[in-house]
Amino acid sequence: RMAARRALKAVLVDLNGTLHVEDSAVPGAQEALKRQATFFLVSSGGLRSAPVTIRFVTNTTKECKRDLLERLTKLGFDIAENEIFTSLTAARNLLEQKQVRPLLLVDDKALPDFTGIATDDPNAVVVGLAPEHFHYEMMNRAFRLILDGAPLIAIHKARYFKKKGGLALGPGPFVSGLEYATDTKATVVGKPEKTFFLEALRGTDCAPEEAVMIGDDCRDDVGGAQNAGMCGILVRTGKYRPADEHKINPAPYLTCESFPEAVEHILQHLL
Secondary structure, X not given: OOOOOOOOOEEEEOOEOOOEEOOEEOOOXXXXXXXHXXXXXXXXXXXXXXXXXXXXXXXXXXXXXXXXXXXXXXXXOOOOXXXXXXXXXXXXXXXXXXXXXXXXXXXXXXXXXXXOOOOOOOOEEEEOOOXXXXXXXXXXXXXXXHHOOOOEEEOOOOOEEEEOOEEEEXXXXXXXXXXXXXXXXXXXXXXXXXXXXXXXXXXXXXXXXXXXXEEOOHXXXXXXXXXXXXXXXXXXXXXOOOOHHHOOOOOOOEEEOOHHHHHHXXXXXXX
């Protein structure tokens, strides 16, 4: 299916569920990433001068980019901060564009990514994954603001995500509840929105047809990437559940056991 496509120039990689689950790396993931790097090593400057750009794209709203990078570094992943593109970044960009003051329903650990954004007398509602804020009083406050005309911005609408103890509710159900109660539609900034994937590629000099996305969420990672014109590889780790690959049309370009197998396929067949 890649035959009619242009040569591969960029690989987008999801984080939680694909490279790691909370504080545990997916077996072999660090090595696969390194193998990709050494495979492309060229004398003039390593991976940076190589034919493929890597971007780590994530919907995580549980922590700011700095904490996320620290977590990944502790797990042995060699990743630079400018290679990470998060839905928090996308949300911040939108807030600056709209020039609004948000009621931020995000985890306290995510707040550093909104430093400098005014939040007094809010006239917008931003929803991320914020279990401690998802109680009646706070949801009701958000509900009233939206009724008064405040835009509802969803950092993403994932139904659920993978924790060590099993699957857990994502922000999607809470965003949908606010949409239902206020009869409005949220602006979604994270995956699977086409704009998210295009933003992630910005500055890479790479068209969607020259990119492949690897992720554990069939709809948000793979379906979203394919709708944006990329190829999508689904991995059977993280939140993957049997038969997920049949939930989207077109089906994933490929379904693999894990990230290392996906990397293997890219190195052997897509370059």
